[in-house]
Amino acid sequence: MIEKVLIANRGEIAVRVINACQEMGIKTAAIYSDADADSLHVHTADEAYPLGDPTPAESYLNILKILDIAEKCGADAVHPGYGFLSERAEFAEACAKAGLKFIGPSAEVIRGMGDKIGAKRTMENAGVPVIPGFTGEEENETLEQSCERIGFPVLIKATAGGGGKGMKVVDSMGELDDAVASARREAKSSFGNDELLLEKYLEGPRHIEFQILADEHGKILHLFERECSIQRRHQKVIEETPSMAIDEELRKKMGEAAILAAKSIGYTNAGTVEFMVDGNKKFYFLEMNTRLQVEHAITEMTTGIDIVKWQLRIASGEPLTLEQDDIQQRGHAIECRIYAEDPEQDFMPSTGRLTKVDVPHGINIRHDTGVKEGLEITSYYDPMLAKLIVHGERREDAIRKMEWALSNYITLGVTTNVPFLRAIIGHGAFLEGDIDTHFIDRHFKDWIMAAELPVEVLIAAAMDDMSRSMTIDSTDEKDEVHDAHSPWKHAGSWRIDS
Numbered sequence: 001m002i003e004k005v006l007i008a009n010r011g012e013i014a015v016r017v018i019n020a021c022q023e024m025g026i027k028t029a030a031i032y033s034d035a036d037a038d039s040l041h042v043h044t045a046d047e048a049y050p051l052g053d054p055t056p057a058e059s060y061l062n063i064l065k066i067l068d069i070a071e072k073c074g075a076d077a078v079h080p081g082y083g084f085l086s087e088r089a090e091f092a093e094a095c096a097k098a099g100l101k102f103i104g105p106s107a108e109v110i111r112g113m114g115d116k117i118g119a120k121r122t123m124e125n126a127g128v129p130v131i132p133g134f135t136g137e138e139e140n141e142t143l144e145q146s147c148e149r150i151g152f153p154v155l156i157k158a159t160a161g162g163g164g165k166g167m168k169v170v171d172s173m174g175e176l177d178d179a180v181a182s183a184r185r186e187a188k189s190s191f192g193n194d195e196l197l198l199e200k201y202l203e204g205p206r207h208i209e210f211q212i213l214a215d216e217h218g219k220i221l222h223l224f225e226r227e228c229s230i231q232r233r234h235q236k237v238i239e240e241t242p243s244m245a246i247d248e249e250l251r252k253k254m255g256e257a258a259i260l261a262a263k264s265i266g267y268t269n270a271g272t273v274e275f276m277v278d279g280n281k282k283f284y285f286l287e288m289n290t291r292l293q294v295e296h297a298i299t300e301m302t303t304g305i306d307i308v309k310w311q312l313r314i315a316s317g318e319p320l321t322l323e324q325d326d327i328q329q330r331g332h333a334i335e336c337r338i339y340a341e342d343p344e345q346d347f348m349p350s351t352g353r354l355t356k357v358d359v360p361h362g363i364n365i366r367h368d369t370g371v372k373e374g375l376e377i378t379s380y381y382d383p384m385l386a387k388l389i390v391h392g393e394r395r396e397d398a399i400r401k402m403e404w405a406l407s408n409y410i411t412l413g414v415t416t417n418v419p420f421l422r423a424i425i426g427h428g429a430f431l432e433g434d435i436d437t438h439f440i441d442r443h444f445k446d447w448i449m450a451a452e453l454p455v456e457v458l459i460a461a462a463m464d465d466m467s468r469s470m471t472i473d474s475t476d477e478k479d480e481v482h483d484a485h486s487p488w489k490h491a492g493s494w495r496i497d498s
Contacts, residue, residue, distance in 0.1 A: 001316045002026055002077045002101060006070045007045070008091075009081030010060060011370030012386055013292070014041035017079045020308040022046070029073045031066060033059035035378045040370045047073055054380045060084045063091055067098050077101035077315060083382065086291040087114055103315040104269050105290050112265055113288040116159045117197050123285045126264035128257050131276065131284040133199035146198055147176060153201035156180060158187035158194075164234025165190040169201055202278045204436045206245045207231065207286070209274040210258035211299045213310055214267045215320040222255040223299050223307070224329050228274075229435045230424060232347065237417075237440070238424060239295040240334045241302050244395070244433035245277055254283055261288060270296075270311050294387065297366060298333035301391040332398040333391045336406065336421045338369075340383040343420040344449055349383040352376070356412035360405040364391035377414050385416065395433070399425060419449045 004027040007014045018028045018041060030045035035054035042048045049069045051059040059065075061084055070078060078100050080086035092107035104110070113119045117135040124130045133154075134146035147154050147170070156179055158166025166187030168179040180196065188194040211223040227243035228236045246254065258273035265288075272293050274286040296307050305322070314320070340350045357373045369386035371377070377385070388405055392398035406422045424430055427443060 001318075002312060004029065004073070004075045005077045005079050005103070005312070006031065006066070006073065006075035006100075007041070007079050007081065008060070008066050008085055009079075009083070010036055010039065010041060010381065011384070012368045013081040013083075013294075013370075015044050015370050016368055017081060017308055018044045020306065020312065021079075024309060024312060026312065029069070029075055031060070031069055033380070035376070035380050038375060040372050040375075049073060054378070056084070056380065060381075063088075063094050067094060067100070070095075070100055071098065075100065077103055077312075079103040079311070080291065082291050082294060087289070089114065101315050103311050105267055105271065109265050109267055110290045113290050114160060116157060116287060117195070119288060120197070120285070122265060123261055126260055128261050128264070128285045129283060131199045131202070131286070133197060135197050143176065143180065143198065144173065147173060150198065150200045153203075155199045155201040156183045157197050157199060158183065158191060159197055160187065160191040160193040160195070166196070167234055202276055202284075204279050204438065205229075205276045206243070206436050207236075207274065208243050208245065208254070208277050208283070209272045209289075209293070210255055211293070211296065211307070212258055212262050212267070212271050212273060213307070213314070213320060213322070214262050214269065214271070215314050216268050216317060217319045219320045220259045220262050220267070221320060221322055221324050221327065222258050223303050223305060223327060225251065225254065226293075226295055226298060227435075228295065229437050230430075230439055231437050232440050236295065236337070238334065238336050238421065239298055240332065240395075240398070241298045242329050242332065246281070250277075250281055250283070257283070257285070261285065269314050270307050294337065294384075295335050297368060297387060297389045298335045301333035301364070301366065301389060302329045302331055303327055304330070331391055331393050332395040333389060334398045334402050334425075335387055335389045336402065336425070337384055337417075338386040338388060338409070338411075338421075339417045340377050340385050340414045341417055342415040343417050343447060347417070349379060350377070350415040351379050352414045354411060354413045356410060358408075358410040359386075359388075360408040362401075362405070365389070365401065365405055366391075385411070385414075396431075399431065420444070420447060423447065423449075 005021050006029040007017050021028045028045045030041050030048040031051050032042045032048055033051045033054040051065055078095050085091040087110055089107040089111035092102040092110055095102040120130050132150055153169055153171045156168040166183045168183045170176050170179045183196055184194040207228045208225050209228055210225050214220040225243050226239050226241045228239045230238040261273045270292055272289040275283045276286050277283045300307055341347045342350055354373055354375050359367045366389040367386060371385050390398050390401040390405055392401050402425050406418055409418050
């Protein structure tokens with residue numbers, strides 16, 4: 001068994017991995033930039049080591065610094081979390097050369113699945129359904145001819161990276177040249193690679209992914225699906241499982257395809273095979289994420305399987321003792337991603353000091369976070385503060401529980417997307433399960449927060465503003481509200497006994 005793990009990440013995922021390691025008796029070492037010196041993952045780990053300069057290139061993306069710390073602290077394995085170096089083949093290779101176990105698939109697999117064109121060819125050759133498109137190998141075919149063959153609308157995608165960068169939807173031939181040029185610039189800037197591919201753009205598709213586990217002895221299992229269709233600019237916002245879009249027959253076919261996809265590339269450890277499902281219940285391979293997913297918690301809630309612990313066991317050489325027929329989905333789970341951002345200002349990231357953090361507690365409510373009161377939220381990293389996860393016996397139970405949890409979720413000092421999440425969860429179409437990847441664009445394109453706020457939030461805001469006003473210098477105007485994001489800026493009329 002692995003004895004000591006260096007977590008090459010930060011925030012809530014670093015805390016999540018640290019907790020799993022400690023429950024298994026594995027020592028943990030955290031790393032942190034100057035901006036994260038007081039972060040929760042630093043205080044949670046058994047040991048913590050500074051990276052210095054908070055810019056990502058000099059901290060969490062600096063392979064040499066991280067490997068040097070791993071050697072000095074005596075770690076025998078590295079967990080990359082997600083984001084940063086988690087899907088960098090060169091990092092997996094560097095870990096192997098340093099004698100460290102990389103908790104994830106091989107560098108060869110990461111490299112193969114990181115190239116969307118190569119991944120698509122591999123899946124097509126393995127018999128996994130793929131979306132019709134253009135990969136650059138079609139003999140003597142131009143982009144224009146490919147568009148005519150595929151049919152508009154088409155989706156332009158960068159072959160490297162993800163997160164919606166370098167992705168454009170084209171509805172006509174007249175839009176093609178400008179869209180291609182824009183996608184190339186964005187892809188080059190984000191990934192250092194301007195290679196593109198084209199795919200048929202599916203109307204009203206649902207984004208459904210399958211979690212897989214694969215040991216180093218050839219055994220591969222799936223842990224069922226997650227519905228990830230609630231997205232903003234191709235970034236997932238709310239996830240749930242099971243999906244209302246698929247029946248048992250389709251679930252079985254997609255699970256088998258996910259296992260086939262993993263088997264075709266010799267996959268090991270935890271991973272996710274992502275599919276798009278159209279209105280006719282046809283599914284197509286989208287991509288494979290060669291890492292732990294942000295939304296893994298909802299799968300854990302419905303299956304009772306700790307995915308991170310299995311990552312550690314698999315990396316230690318242990319065989320999977322689970323059997324596919326024994327893995328069952330129980331109840332329904334929903335996850336909301338809590339971001340420090342302002343939905344009313346085009347989701348601009350919000351920075352500042354967290355003066356108040358009060359989260360809901362209850363049966364089957366899980367809060368994965370890497371922040372705490374007093375922490376400074378900076379602009380250096382992704383603005384996700386936490387993940388709020390609930391589990392209910394039925395979908396309607398989970399929705400009701402999430403509505404209550406979000407209503408009792410209080411953070412002051414930065415603006416968050418919690419009111420936006422509440423609006424989505426309470427929307428009639430969401431309640432009916434009438435969702436696809438265009439849900440937010442269709443229903444919340446120009447969303448403005450409602451005037452009313454929960455009384456608890458108003459009281460907490462009042463106390464926070466009062467405490468701040470007591471510290472204002474006597475030369476300042478006492479009646480001025482100095483926090484531009486104060487809830488009082490948005491609050492409507494209310495009665496304490498209403």
